[in-house]
Amino acid sequence: xKIRSQVSMVFHLDKCIGCHTCSIAxxxxxxxxxxxEYMWWNNVETKPGTGFPTLWEDQEKYKGGWELKNGRVELKxxxxxxxxxxxxxxxxxxxxxxxxxxxxxxxxxxxxSPLGDDQPVARxxxxxxxxxxxxxxxxNWDDDLGGSNIYAVxxxxxxxxxxxxxxRLFSIEQLFYFYMPRICNxxxxxxxxxxxxxGAIYKRAEDGVVLINQDKCRGWRMCVSSCPYKKTYYNWExxxxxxxxxxxxxxxxxxxxxxxxxxxxxxxxxGVLLYDADQILDAVKAPDGQLVQxxxxxxxxxxDPKIIAAAKECGIPxxxxxxxxxxxxxxxxxxxxxxLPLHPEYRTLPMLFxxxxxxxxxxxxxxxxxxxxxxxxxSSLENARVPVRYMSRMLAAGNDxxxxxxxxxxxxxxxxxxxxxxGDVTNEEATAALAKAEISAEVAEAIYRLTSLPTYSxxxxxxxxxxxxxxxxxxxxxxxxAETGFGRSQGSRRGL
Amino acid sequence: MLDNLxxxxxxxxxxAVAVVGTVYRYIANQFSxxxxxxxxxxxxxxFWGSTLWHYGIIPTLIIHMMGFxxxxxxxxxxxxxxxxxxxxxxxxxxxxxxLAGALILxxxxxxxxxxxxxxxxxxxxVMALLINQVALGLWIAFGYRWGATWYVHTVTPWVVSxxxxxxxxxxxxxxxxxxKLHFLNATLLILLFPFTRLIHMITVPVEYLWRSFQQMIWxxxxxx
Numbered sequence: 034x035k036i037r038s039q040v041s042m043v044f045h046l047d048k049c050i051g052c053h054t055c056s057i058a059x060x061x062x063x064x065x066x067x068x069x070e071y072m073w074w075n076n077v078e079t080k081p082g083t084g085f086p087t088l089w090e091d092q093e094k095y096k097g098g099w100e101l102k103n104g105r106v107e108l109k110x111x112x113x114x115x116x117x118x119x120x121x122x123x124x125x126x127x128x129x130x131x132x133x134x135x136x137x138x139x140x141x142x143x144x145x146s147p148l149g150d151d152q153p154v155a156r157x158x159x160x161x162x163x164x165x166x167x168x169x170x171x172x173n174w175d176d177d178l179g180g181s182n183i184y185a186v187x188x189x190x191x192x193x194x195x196x197x198x199x200x201r202l203f204s205i206e207q208l209f210y211f212y213m214p215r216i217c218n219x220x221x222x223x224x225x226x227x228x229x230x231x232g233a234i235y236k237r238a239e240d241g242v243v244l245i246n247q248d249k250c251r252g253w254r255m256c257v258s259s260c261p262y263k264k265t266y267y268n269w270e271x272x273x274x275x276x277x278x279x280x281x282x283x284x285x286x287x288x289x290x291x292x293x294x295x296x297x298x299x300x301x302x303x304g305v306l307l308y309d310a311d312q313i314l315d316a317v318k319a320p321d322g323q324l325v326q327x328x329x330x331x332x333x334x335x336x337d338p339k340i341i342a343a344a345k346e347c348g349i350p351x352x353x354x355x356x357x358x359x360x361x362x363x364x365x366x367x368x369x370x371x372x373l374p375l376h377p378e379y380r381t382l383p384m385l386f387x388x389x390x391x392x393x394x395x396x397x398x399x400x401x402x403x404x405x406x407x408x409x410x411x412s413s414l415e416n417a418r419v420p421v422r423y424m425s426r427m428l429a430a431g432n433d434x435x436x437x438x439x440x441x442x443x444x445x446x447x448x449x450x451x452x453x454x455x456g457d458v459t460n461e462e463a464t465a466a467l468a469k470a471e472i473s474a475e476v477a478e479a480i481y482r483l484t485s486l487p488t489y490s491x492x493x494x495x496x497x498x499x500x501x502x503x504x505x506x507x508x509x510x511x512x513x514x515a516e517t518g519f520g521r522s523q524g525s526r527r528g529l
Numbered sequence: 530m531l532d533n534l535x536x537x538x539x540x541x542x543x544x545a546v547a548v549v550g551t552v553y554r555y556i557a558n559q560f561s562x563x564x565x566x567x568x569x570x571x572x573x574x575x576f577w578g579s580t581l582w583h584y585g586i587i588p589t590l591i592i593h594m595m596g597f598x599x600x601x602x603x604x605x606x607x608x609x610x611x612x613x614x615x616x617x618x619x620x621x622x623x624x625x626x627x628l629a630g631a632l633i634l635x636x637x638x639x640x641x642x643x644x645x646x647x648x649x650x651x652x653x654x655v656m657a658l659l660i661n662q663v664a665l666g667l668w669i670a671f672g673y674r675w676g677a678t679w680y681v682h683t684v685t686p687w688v689v690s691x692x693x694x695x696x697x698x699x700x701x702x703x704x705x706x707x708x709k710l711h712f713l714n715a716t717l718l719i720l721l722f723p724f725t726r727l728i729h730m731i732t733v734p735v736e737y738l739w740r741s742f743q744q745m746i747w748x749x750x751x752x753x
Binding site for chain 2: 113116117120121122123126128129159161162164222223226227229230231232234235236237238239247248249250251252253254267269270271272273313500527
């Protein structure tokens, strides 16, 4: 057993209100630079929708992730030899049109235009070439199902659904939609790391954060194609690729990443997971329907004395093990099995997990729009099939049972709390729902508390890093301060 | 005198500057080592231009080098009319591929305002020199026939004489103007190598052939 620790994440989709505060927090800190304006290391999508970049889930177009070939797991993009034959032109690179052309407005015109009868306007100007431009798309152009006849209907996840089923999802007053905040998944079997010809991308062994060494990156852009989530971006100004760094400078000083910290709906949880790295190779070869279970099996119980002993042997500090024991992510992913990985069928073992949203499913299912929840919702109502199928294609590689099991628990928790607080559900009903979901009243209470009432320190359990003691002193900080100040001594510009 | 300057001093200066400059840049500013791709702005023309260019120019460059390092092999290869004819044909095809690719890339850069934003003055200089170099090469191939054989007895001894520090410019001083321009343009490209995007040539990711897919890096521990 080779135990490693991974700072992992859970996003509770029922709580996301789609306010984009996370995206803005990230943008202000990391990507407000020329060449990076179009990047959204954190973005929020409306689903059903085509996402950002457009149709990123269509891997026949973008060739991201891994695929099983004759019992071997290989990059969908290309094999090692093809990496060299394709070096001069990346075969599946999204271009700026697949994201959007960043723009600003010519605000000066508002002040400088001559006196006249017409109101002056600020025309949009490209942030690339500075010329006036027509805005055709933006990073969340389909927010709240805007333009759904262009965007939502082309969602790759709806591909296998019939027209009638699609109609059902989009019928007025029963609209099925929810928000999907996305950051880098910091995968265990990352496609970007594997595809990088220069070997510039790596996983930090201590916390599993995936980073791109900007000095080693040579701009071949294979990571952009090979990340099935399209979470590495090419900086067209510096000629280097960049990605979410999970705000590691914040983590190292004990703070949650900016997108987590700023989250208005408090949907985000962060904590350590211990996993067995020896199981990775087998887990990614599992058939689609078993991928989630295999990933769960890899994640180890940090309270088990045997695991603790093995973890210590693998050099994991006591403080990290202690953090793993308090990890909210472990509870959602393993204890309660509520949180599921995004598109496990890409076989990258993403370490960001999503609690599937219950409310939009209920909305799509309930005929009369009442708030009352039925405990046997998913066994009796044929209508639930379509939204559940959608969720399972997104979060469980098509394994409906996993999504239904999570929903059963969430419904049981609601009935249990409703019986307690509102009283329009009888105790018998609540008990029956708990039994059906196979959880105890204590677990239901714990799920309720961590979902609805968590404090900052319960949501974010950042392991102590003690970098100041760990890191080899490469620079004398005093001397460095005197010489170059903070950060890079040279601006990140193109070429020489 | 002029021959000494152009075919002895200039090559030595160019190679010295290239070697020192590249090493210095690699140590001092590795961040600037990148392919500087603009495929993100435009992909279709880039595919044809870049693929044709690189698939044409890399074998051409290797074959030129073969002539310097293994002149005997090249001589033997061009020993019979059939093989000579075939290798000249191959060279011409590669050259035309490279020129076509370069012209597509030039058109692409000129026609898109977005790509012009990511084009530095040095890029224009490099592009002009490269197109010039390939055009001169093709001129030699078509205008001064059977270069595949005569260059082994002129250019090769000259390059070898430079490499062994016994410079003998007389091997090339009698050649016509076009080949001479070809040599000078090549020397100029070597001189500019460390100051332009040409340095991406030394970043061929050979290690990728054998490295493991996943990479873990541990923090360097403080030595107690």
